[in-house]
Amino acid sequence: MIRSMIRLGVILALFAGLACAGLAVVYSITGPVIAQQQQKDLEAALKAIFPDSDGFSDITPELAGPDPKITIRNGYVMKKGGSTIGAAVKAIGPSYSAGAVVLTGIGTDGKVVRAVILELNDTPGLGANAANPNYFVDKPNKITFMGQFAGKSLGDPFTAKGDVQAITASTITTQSIAAIVKASGAAAKAYLDTTGGAK
Secondary structure (H helix, E strand, O other): OHHHHHHHHHHHHHHHHHHHHHHHHHHHHHHHHHHHHHHHHHHHHHHHHOOOOOEEEEOHHHOOOOOOOOEEEEEEEEEEOOEEEEEEEEEEEEOOOOEEEEEEEEEOOOEEEEEEEEEOOOOOOOHHHHHOOOOEEEOOOOEEOHHHHOOOEOOOOOOEOOOEOOEOOEHHHHHHHHHHHHHHHHHHHHHHHHHOOOO
16 A cells, blocks of 8 residues: 555656656747747837837836836836937736736826836726727727827826726726826836936
8 A cells, every 4th residue: 555655656756747847848948939029029019109219228227116006017218319218117006807017108208108008907898998999088089098198297197087088887997007107107207307318
């Protein structure tokens, strides 16, 4: 009985070791590919926010978030011909279902250039409409939920059903995204003010 239990334990340990080794091999192959794709996605998102930019550099260590519920993941100063044209901040904050990840661009004038949702797992057909390019909070002018942030001053309150038009039946998602955009913008503006990049 004891001998069979030992044999079973050895067999299970061998299978576990082989599984771990297999996973390590798979990760060593796919890890660099995933990292490369993430870098391409980031560059595309930054280019979508700052189409005139011809380069950027990482400023993450120099950023501080003003809201403890919102985590600044990454930050980038955007350049054109060697001059600063703004900053972009990637941040995560709580939303209705889970964390929402938003990339926000701030111009040297301290206004939101554009904000894009990178990750959102809120309710389909409700909160998830925040990331839907075909969902308009202002149908006559074809302004999407995220589109309404372009041009907003960071001095605005960023309040759902106030200066931010809410997604139907999704006030929590609306306020969550608005808070992430405002906190990201504040972190970017603080950097630009400190480094002399702001006008």
